[in-house]
Structures are given as C-alpha cells and as structure tokens.
Amino acid sequence: MKRLVLIAMLSVGVLAKAQTFDAGGNGPAVAMDAVDRFNYLGKPVAHYGLGWYSEAMSIPPYMYMSGFAGIKLFTWGEARMIIDGSGKVGIGTLNPESKLHLQDGSVFIKTLRAGSNSEYPLISGTQAVNGTSGHAGIYLYEDGSGGFGQASGLAFKVSVNDASPATALLIKANGNIGIGTDTPNEKLSVNGKIRAKEIKVEATNWPDYVFEEGYKVGKLEELESYIKANKHLPDMPAAREIATNGLELGEMVRLQQQKIEELTLHLIDKDKALKKVELENTQLKAKQVEQDTAIKKMIERIDKIELKKP
Structure with missing residues (x-):
C-alpha cells in the first residue's frame, strides 16, 4: 500500500x-x-x-x-x-x-487559424536573443528620447550572431517612422532603397491651367537667357537644393508635367509657324514656275523675231 x-x-x-x-x-x-x-x-x-x-x-x-x-x-x-x-x-x-x-528563453504563442483545427504561431522565437550562435528574436526598446512625463518612441532592434542589437525600425512619439535611421524627420524616413509594384502620390493643383486661355508660356529667347544664367529651368529646384532637401516626388512630377505642357504649346506654335513657312515656300515655288514659263515664252518670241531679220 x-x-x-x-x-x-x-x-x-x-x-x-x-x-x-x-x-x-x-x-x-x-x-x-x-x-x-x-x-x-x-x-x-x-x-x-x-x-x-x-x-x-x-x-x-x-x-x-x-x-x-x-x-x-x-x-x-x-x-x-x-x-x-x-x-x-x-x-x-x-x-x-x-x-x-x-x-x-523565448516565447511561443500559437493560435487557431479560422476554419482550421491546426495551430499556427502568433508570436514565436527559436533561440535566446543572447548567445554566441546565430539567434532570432524580437527586441523592443524605448528609444530614450522621453524625459519625465514625456512620451518616447519604440525601437525594433535586430542582431547578427553575437553582435550588439542595431535599430532596424523606429517609431517616434510624434508618429514618424524610421527604417535604417534613428532620426526620422518625416512620417516615413528610409535610409536605403525602396522597391514596390506601385506608388500612388496624392497631388493638387495639377497643371491643366497651362492650357487655359491667357496662360503666358514665355518666349524661347527669355527661356534661353534664364537657362544660361541659372543652369536650370524656371520654377525647378537647383541641384544644390535637391542635394540638401531631397526631392518631393509629387511636386516634382507636377512641375515636370507643367514643363511638358509648356513645351507642347511651344511645339504647337512652332508647328504653326513651320506650316506657314511651308505654305509660303509652296506659293513662291508656284510663282517661280510661272515666271520661268513666262521668261521662256518671251525668249522664244525674241528668237523668232531675230530669225525674220534680213
């Protein structure tokens, strides 16, 4: 017992x-x-x-x-x-x-997928985040920017092997997000390349006004003088400004569209002028043919008169 x-x-x-x-x-x-x-x-x-x-x-x-x-x-x-x-x-x-x-240790939380009896990981880690071998995990850090009574940001850190964790993504208290940078000054700051299928930028004041009656395109002579003096088109940022402040994609596309439409108006004007010149040339050629014919007939009459002389 x-x-x-x-x-x-x-x-x-x-x-x-x-x-x-x-x-x-x-x-x-x-x-x-x-x-x-x-x-x-x-x-x-x-x-x-x-x-x-x-x-x-x-x-x-x-x-x-x-x-x-x-x-x-x-x-x-x-x-x-x-x-x-x-x-x-x-x-x-x-x-x-x-x-x-x-x-x-690590945390492994599993949940049931809808319509299935199988469990799937919700949050998981395979090894401890500290060690001498390669390890996986999630690092969440307060970014240290907030003082007493102040809000701070949230840093997501990763590490390779036993190296010190490095910030991969940072969310500041003001909502700015940084990828590859600890100082995001915009809602999304990326220190690196971005690859996407499509990027949609909301824009206002699209330059359809260029085709409105009364829009002043400017003369090409004035444009040439401006380019020689400034080394860039009017209304477009200079190379130094782009290097310092970056390129605003939406505004740049708008300005380029404006220049394309202004160039289109210049081409239309030049096409009209060219057609006018072509018409004048055609008329001049016709007159030249008439004159040549008249001169030829006159020469023939003179030759006949000369032959009749004793």
Whole structure:
C-alpha cells in the first residue's frame, strides 16, 4: 500500500504533525511536508514551505514562501519561477525587473487559424536573443528620447550572431517612422532603397491651367537667357537644393508635367509657324514656275523675231 503523508503548516509559525493514510502500495511514495525546513543552492538560511517528493526522484521539487513574502517554484533543486513580494513574476530569473520577466528563453504563442483545427504561431522565437550562435528574436526598446512625463518612441532592434542589437525600425512619439535611421524627420524616413509594384502620390493643383486661355508660356529667347544664367529651368529646384532637401516626388512630377505642357504649346506654335513657312515656300515655288514659263515664252518670241531679220 502506498502511503500519502499530509502535513499542514500554520501561518503563525505553529507546525502541525504529519498524518498518514493508506492509498495503496508497498510504502510511502509521495508526501507533502510542511514541518521540516530545507536549504537550497547552499544558502545558509532555512526556508519554510511545501515540498513533495518521490522515491524515484533523487532531488524533490519544492514550492515555498520565504520571509520576503514571495513564492518560488523549484524542479530538480533549481528555482525555475518566482513571484516576488511586489507581484513581479520571473521565469528563468530570480530578480524580475517587470511584471513578467522571461530570461534565457523565448516565447511561443500559437493560435487557431479560422476554419482550421491546426495551430499556427502568433508570436514565436527559436533561440535566446543572447548567445554566441546565430539567434532570432524580437527586441523592443524605448528609444530614450522621453524625459519625465514625456512620451518616447519604440525601437525594433535586430542582431547578427553575437553582435550588439542595431535599430532596424523606429517609431517616434510624434508618429514618424524610421527604417535604417534613428532620426526620422518625416512620417516615413528610409535610409536605403525602396522597391514596390506601385506608388500612388496624392497631388493638387495639377497643371491643366497651362492650357487655359491667357496662360503666358514665355518666349524661347527669355527661356534661353534664364537657362544660361541659372543652369536650370524656371520654377525647378537647383541641384544644390535637391542635394540638401531631397526631392518631393509629387511636386516634382507636377512641375515636370507643367514643363511638358509648356513645351507642347511651344511645339504647337512652332508647328504653326513651320506650316506657314511651308505654305509660303509652296506659293513662291508656284510663282517661280510661272515666271520661268513666262521668261521662256518671251525668249522664244525674241528668237523668232531675230530669225525674220534680213
């Protein structure tokens, strides 16, 4: 017959005696002990608590409450989890720094996909984020920009092998997002190349006004003088300005469209002028043919007159 030993420990420091009852078997196999104090990890201070053991286990697990009003859970003689006196929970650490502190491990959360009985990872990590081998994980950091009572940003960091984490993406308190940069000055600042199937830019004041009656295109002579003096088209930013401030895609496309439409008007005017010249040339050629014909006839008459002379 197996015997189970149950011992109750009073919270005032009064210890109850053990009670034994049979549950079948040939000897005590499992017991709960609140009478004896125990030490762990070589600490000189004895701890009161609850422990259970089995003859098949060389080191029994324990759960105890110590003088600092916390709870520790042990397996195989090692503390695995702690709830300290302030309510902080530590897994893998005996000194939790937050309400839930997980150390030397990763988190794997699985969820059911809609319409399926299979589980899929929601948040997962395959290795600890600190170590000498390649590792994966999620680093979330406060970016350190906020003082007392001030909002700060959120940094997502990654690392390669055992290198120090580097910021891959930063969300500032003002909503600006930086990829590859710690100082995003726009809603999205990217230090690198972007590849996309399509980019749509909202634009206003599209230059259809160029084709309105009364729009002054300007003379090409004036445009030539401006280009010689400034080395760029009117209304267009200079190279130095682009190098300093970057290129505003929407505004640049609008300005280029304006120049295309102005160039179209110049081409239309030049085409009209060219057709006028072509018409004049055609008329001149016709007159030239008439004159040549008249001169030829006149020469023929003169030749006949000369032949009739004695």
